[in-house]
Amino acid sequence: MGLEEETGGSAKDVPPTEQELSAEFDTTLQKYLRGEGADLEALKDKKLKGQLTVREKLYGNSAKAAAKFEKWLMPSEGGYLEAEGIEKTWRIKQDQITREVDILSSRNQYDIVLKDLGPYTLDFTPSGRYMATAGRKGHVAIVDMKSMELIREMQVKETVRDIVFLHNETFFAVAQKKYPYIYNRDGIELHCLKDVTTGEMIGNFRTGLGRTETMQVNPFNGVIAVGHSGGTVSMWKPTSAAPLVKMLCHHGPISALAFHPNGQLMATCGREKKIKIWDLRKFEVVQTIPGHHAKTLDFSQKGLLAAGTGSYAQVLGDFSGSQNYSRYMGHSIAKGYQIGKVSFRPYEDVLVMGHSMGWSSILIPGSGEPNFDTWVANPFETSKQRREKEIHTLLDKLPPETIMLDPSKIGTVRPYKKREKPTKEEMEAEKEAAVEAVKDIALKKKTKGRNKTSKRVMKRKVLIDKAKKPFIEKEMQEAGKLAGKRKLGEETELPASLKRFVRKKAAV
Numbered sequence: 001m002g003l004e005e006e007t008g009g010s011a012k013d014v015p016p017t018e019q020e021l022s023a024e025f026d027t028t029l030q031k032y033l034r035g036e037g038a039d040l041e042a043l044k045d046k047k048l049k050g051q052l053t054v055r056e057k058l059y060g061n062s063a064k065a066a067a068k069f070e071k072w073l074m075p076s077e078g079g080y081l082e083a084e085g086i087e088k089t090w091r092i093k094q095d096q097i098t099r100e101v102d103i104l105s106s107r108n109q110y111d112i113v114l115k116d117l118g119p120y121t122l123d124f125t126p127s128g129r130y131m132a133t134a135g136r137k138g139h140v141a142i143v144d145m146k147s148m149e150l151i152r153e154m155q156v157k158e159t160v161r162d163i164v165f166l167h168n169e170t171f172f173a174v175a176q177k178k179y180p181y182i183y184n185r186d187g188i189e190l191h192c193l194k195d196v197t198t199g200e201m202i203g204n205f206r207t208g209l210g211r212t213e214t215m216q217v218n219p220f221n222g223v224i225a226v227g228h229s230g231g232t233v234s235m236w237k238p239t240s241a242a243p244l245v246k247m248l249c250h251h252g253p254i255s256a257l258a259f260h261p262n263g264q265l266m267a268t269c270g271r272e273k274k275i276k277i278w279d280l281r282k283f284e285v286v287q288t289i290p291g292h293h294a295k296t297l298d299f300s301q302k303g304l305l306a307a308g309t310g311s312y313a314q315v316l317g318d319f320s321g322s323q324n325y326s327r328y329m330g331h332s333i334a335k336g337y338q339i340g341k342v343s344f345r346p347y348e349d350v351l352v353m354g355h356s357m358g359w360s361s362i363l364i365p366g367s368g369e370p371n372f373d374t375w376v377a378n379p380f381e382t383s384k385q386r387r388e389k390e391i392h393t394l395l396d397k398l399p400p401e402t403i404m405l406d407p408s409k410i411g412t413v414r415p416y417k418k419r420e421k422p423t424k425e426e427m428e429a430e431k432e433a434a435v436e437a438v439k440d441i442a443l444k445k446k447t448k449g450r451n452k453t454s455k456r457v458m459k460r461k462v463l464i465d466k467a468k469k470p471f472i473e474k475e476m477q478e479a480g481k482l483a484g485k486r487k488l489g490e491e492t493e494l495p496a497s498l499k500r501f502v503r504k505k506a507a508v
Contacts, residue, residue, distance in 0.1 A: 080366035128346035134163035220263020227254025308339035
């Protein structure tokens with residue numbers, strides 16, 4: 001009470017003490033530490049103890065630097081839509097949100113109607129600055145989302161099925177009627193992928209698992225996931241003729257799939273109207289959400305999941321951190337508009353939907369990352385910064401052979417394990433076990449005249465000799481190695497025809 005009289009305000013206006021700031025810093029520091037440190041006191045090896053001491057000090061300094069950067073260089077905080085009392089967040093409409101947000105955010109809510117050129121699909125650059133959109137009737141456009149200006153618009157005069165940016169906004173690929181084409185930012189055709197003039201084909205495989213309707217790339221490891229008509233999801237890398245993983249996810253065709261930005265979760269939807277969340281570390285389903293026949297799925301940077309079904313888009317959120325998704329927001333577009341693609345815009349709380357009559361943008365609070373890293377993606381980069389980043393990206397690019405399920409193994413060395421030589425008794429035991437296994441094999445019964453006892457004994461003997469053969473060859477190889485070794489200084493007996501060339505020793 002006395003504090004309020006002196007300051008003229010409440011106790012909440014008092015700045016935090018050093019103790020509170022220290023506790024807040026310690027909480028942030030624990031987030032960046034790699035678990036508990038090694039127990040150095042229990043080590044007897046002084047050399048190992050010294051090496052681990054230096055390593056633990058390095059980890060501690062790195063965690064402190066990361067905690068300081070988060071406090072001073074990442075001041076923005078993401079916030080979700082919160083309801084009061086018996087209110088539900090998924091009942092809140094877009095016009096109610098628009099009345100409460102600032103002018104810049106309200107500009108991100110719009111509808112573009114192009115009736116004669118849809119349905120539309122779209123894609124964003126990693127920074128969220130540019131959007132590429134394409135209509136089924138051949139309309140292609142590149143839009144600057146910061147200034148809302150149209151950069152390039154063209155008509156390819158062919159059916160367009162999909163569009164995607166390449167490494168940045170300077171190049172994009174369009175899946176047209178028969179072949180995919182690559183264009184630059186000015187709309188100039190660079191390649192038609194029926195005849196690539198530069199580069200080479202990395203892989204061309206037949207899955208043998210049925211028709212494919214959806215394909216996505218895991219951003220964590222670069223592995224390609226393909227959904228098939230039999231309910232199977234297969235994962236591929238460019239240099240492997242066989243799939244790395246085959247998962248039976250649904251009892252019907254896969255209609256959509258998406259990867260979480262951390263690469264550990266995958267969402268799939270089947271024709272049986274179920275969305276399943278999969279943990280890719282164990283390849284197990286962690287949640288099944290019934291009642292959804294989504295044609296398209298997409299994860300936001302903060303882990304929200306958007307699903308497009310007919311003319312309704314629903315957003316699910318995991319707010320407890322236990323991989324348990326629940327209903328967060330929903331939006332219904334005009335009746336009769338069919339959603340073909342949903343995509344979250346990076347670093348913005350925006351969800352864009354491509355539908356049969358154009359595309360629409362709505363606000364989804366908490367979906368985008370509030371703090372961007374300029375080394376990863378910079379929405380405000382200049383042309384000079386873009387060129388420098390492009391050079392660094394090309395220098396850091398890894399070959400396709402390095403794509404694997406666990407990219408943390410890249411750069412590591414498999415520990416060498418010295419194989420102990422088996423003793424003679426162990427080799428004999430292995431040989432006897434192999435012979436006994438052959439004796440237990442049941443021979444196929446032949447026709448009359450070919451099933452005599454003598455022939456059966458002869459076949460059994462051939463099988464036993466075949467089982468003994470690798471062990472005998474190994475014994476002979478070891479014997480040859482011993483015979484080939486000669487001690488230093490040991491004299492070799494020469495044939496009589498060569499003895500006259502031997503230098504005689506000087507007489508003592």
